[in-house]
Amino acid sequence: MSETPKISADDVAHLASLARIDIPADRLGYYAEQLEVILGAVAKVSEVAGDDVPATSHPQPLTNVFREDIVQPSLTAQQALSGAPSVEDERFRVPRILDEEQ
Amino acid sequence: MADLIHKTAAELAAVVASGEASAVEVAQAHLNRIGAVDGAVHAFLHVDTDGALAAAAAVDAKRAAGDKLGPLAGVPLGLKDVMCMKDIPTTCGSKILEGWRPPYDATVTARLKAAGIVILGKTNMDEFAMGSSTEHSAYGPTHNPWDLERIPGGSGGGSSACLAAFEAPLSIGTDTGGSIRQPAAVTATVGVKPTYGAVSRYGLIAxxxxxxxxxPCARTVLDAAMLHQVIAGYDPHDSTSLTDPVADMVSAAGTRDLTGMKIGVVKELGGEGYQSGVRQRFTEALEILSGLGAEIIEVSCPHFxxxxxxxxxxxxxxxxSNLAKFxxxxxxxxxxxxxxSSVEQVMARTRAAGFGEEVTRRIILGTYALSAGYYDxxxxxxxxxxxLIQRDFDDAFARVDVLVSPTAPTTAFKxxxxxxxxxxxxxxxxxxxxxxLAGTPGMSLPIGLAPEDNLPVGIQIMAPARKDERMYAVGGALEAALLARWGAPILTQARAL
Structure with missing residues (x-):
């Protein structure tokens, strides 16, 4: 990764759609420019570590921390729904998920 | 009682325990201070006057009943708005959570309440803790009490500024890349990032x-140690929580002699890019540490x-990934x-309206870095x-007990x-x-003002994982030596608000 990748406004539009953020069209170029600068500065990560270096995803070597499968006190449905923008019949009410023809 | 707001947390706890002043009086003095200066500082996003006074009254009732009080009972605190507090607005500095009231307490919040600590309110921060200045807060920046035109650090700028402005003697911060330590450095306060896993992340908005x-954030090393002792310890609600017993940080903070202590100066953290006054104060601090009996050794951590x-x-x-839930x-x-509109369209509009620029920038960057073809x-x-950075730390700690560096390359910028x-x-x-990155602990401690701008400089003390008490030992000794030299706490030099 010696050369810095080029990021276009279209690339940002694609990433924004993956990330579900409706970035206005006139701001895409602004983010593209900044993303390119930041990527240029961080690209050096590929210069240093060879194949023999293992990856570390987490600072503490912990795996599969489980508890006994016993029912514990938790939030009531009313508490869990208390911050919801829209509620119906003790459920989160959301906009339509499937297109009508589906 | 006069001047409650300038007392340390340890002193206030003693005042409450002895009955010299009630916890309600202590809380009211700090609420009054917030009323007087927070218009200019903007350290708080929400002040919970009723809740604070009720919590203080509960401490007073407990004392009146003859019950034993915890070591910090009745001491006020500012809680970073990243921590959930039941029924109290918790925004994380973002518009997307405006008006949200959590249905539960974070473990840290619950432990503070159980200790009789009086939570005054929620402190300002960069949105979702992304930033070094609080300028990315959706609710406007916090101002540094040393110079209101300057940044108080970030993301925990509200938590540092409330200490420096004497609005609270204690606060809670969170540190992902320096958000406790850098704000401490630029406001001449003390901030500690414990070992990863030492303090529960349950209810901390990730x-x-x-x-x-x-x-813990405080104005003295002892106060930070006392608060550390309250919030640390195993929590089954956090699967990354360490099961180790909490070491005695308070005793460690009483260290005054560093004979036999080996202190490593990280070659890669200093020199070029660091402001001259920062380097000058750091060099002086090394001389003081040496005078206290420590052996100073230069070490190299090349992958830093x-x-x-x-x-x-x-x-x-x-x-x-974490912010996908919003x-x-x-x-x-x-x-x-x-x-x-479809659910996807509403989500995209919500996130565009709710997230600020820095959050958007980092989500896009993260989405790119995790994309197929770029991941490896x-x-x-x-x-x-x-x-490699963990190995650098391991190699260094095989030679020395703690590592030191300047906390931040510059003093507070505009x-x-x-x-x-x-x-x-x-x-x-x-x-x-x-x-x-390594999960090791770090502390920032004030070591003076940079001569060129009269703004605070901090030293960073780093210890091996699970050896947090070493930072309190070195910090406690250095703080006492500096205090003897200065004759008064450094914050007495801060601009009077």
């Missing part, structure tokens, strides 16, 4: 889960030069739900650097100065990030 760590680059891939990657469906704000080159390589240059902003964390 930025980057493998890096986030909550910790790659820490910032690795961090700005790992953090955006984790944050793009979609306007289950809590917070929902935008553009016109009854016609970016995220994979960054994780390997994390291994509000607005770096807002349009994300890379320049990111460089503030260059010395603090390695400890987050």
């Amino acid at each position: 930025l980057a889960s493998s890096l986030d760590q909550a910790g 030069d790659y820490a910032l680059a690795a961090y700005y891939l790992i953090l955006p990657s984790e944050c793009s 979609d306007g469906m289950r809590y917070g704000v929902r935008a553009g739900d016109d009854g016609e 080159a970016y995220y994979g390589s960054a994780q390997k650097i994390r291994t 509000l607005g100065e770096k807002l349009d240059d994300p890379l320049a902003m990111y460089l503030n964390d260059i010395a603090t990030i390695p400890a987050n």
Whole structure:
């Protein structure tokens, strides 16, 4: 990764759609420019570590921390729904998920 | 009683325990101070006057009943708005959570309440803890009490400024890349990032889960140690919580002699890019440490030069995933739900309306770094650097007991100065990030003012994982020596508000 990748406004539009953020069209170029600068500065990560270096995803070597499968006190449905923008019949009410023809 | 607000937390606890003043009087004095100065400082996003006075009254009732009080009972505190507090607005500095009231307490919040600590309110922060200046707060920046035109550090600028402005003697911060330590450095306060896993993350709104760590902020090393003791310890609600017993930080903070202590100066953290007054005060601090009996040794951590680059891939990657839950469906704000649009469209509108520019930038960057075709080159390589940085720490700690560096490369810069240059902003964390990547603890402690601008400078003390008490020992000894030299706490020199 010696050369810095080029990021276009279209690339940002694609990433924004993956990330579900409706970035206005006139701001895409602004983010593209900044993303390119930041990527240029961080690209050096590929210069240093060879194949023999293992990856570390987490600072503490912990795996599969489980508890006994016993029912514990938790939030009531009313508490869990208390911050919801829209509620119906003790459920989160959301906009339509499937297109009508589906 | 006069001057309650200038007392340390340890002193206030003694005042309450002895009955010299009631916890309600202590709380009221601090609430009055907030009323008088927070218009200018803006350290708080929400002040919970009724809740604070009720908590204080409960401490007074307990004392009147003859019950034993905890070591910090009746002492007021500012809680960073990243921590959930039941029924109290918790925004994380973001519009997307405006008006949200959590249905539960974070473990840290619950422990503070159980200890009789009086939570005054929620402190300001960069949105979702992304930033080094609080300028990315959706509710406007916090101002540094040393100079109101300057930044108080970030992301925990509200938590540092409330201490320096004498609005609270204690606060809670969270540190993902320096958000406790850098604000402490630029306000002449004490901030500690404990070992990863030492303080529960349950109810801490996650930025980057493998890096986030909550910790104590205070005006003295002893106060930080006392607060550390309250919030640390195993929590079954957090699967990354350490099961180790909490060491005696308070006793360690009483250390005054460093004979036999080996202190490593990290070659890569200093020199070029560090302000001259920062280097000058740091060099003087090394002389003081040497005078206290410590042996000063230069050590090299060669991969620290790659820490910032690795961090700005790992953090955006984790944050793009963690922040996916803010979609306007289950809590917070929902935008553009016109009854016609699909759930995806409403989510995208909600997130565009609810997230600020820095959050958007990092989510896009993280989405890119995790994309097919780029994953190995970016995220994979960054994780390997994390291994190399851990090895650098291991090698260094095989030779020395603690490591030191300046906490931040410069003193507090002016509000607005770096807002349009994300890379320049990111460089503030260059010395603090390695400890987050390795999960090791770090403390920032004030060591004087830079001669060229009369603004605070901090020293960073880093210890091996699970050896947090060593930072309190070195910090306690250095603080006492500096106090003897100065004749008065450094914050007495801060601009009078």
